[in-house]
Amino acid sequence: TVTVTVTVTVTVTVTVTVTVTVTVTGLCQKPAKTARVLPGILSHLKG
Secondary structure, X not given: OHHHHHHHHHHHHHHHHHHHHHHHHXXXXXXXXXXXXXXHHHHHHHO
């Protein structure tokens, strides 16, 4: 039904938003660790 679809969509959106916010906040608080980890993440994303 439409209600289920909307509920799932909202839940996923909120979850992603919170995850991104927490991740970005954590990265901002640990710049040294971020600088060390970032190249690995980028190369992983590029495959």
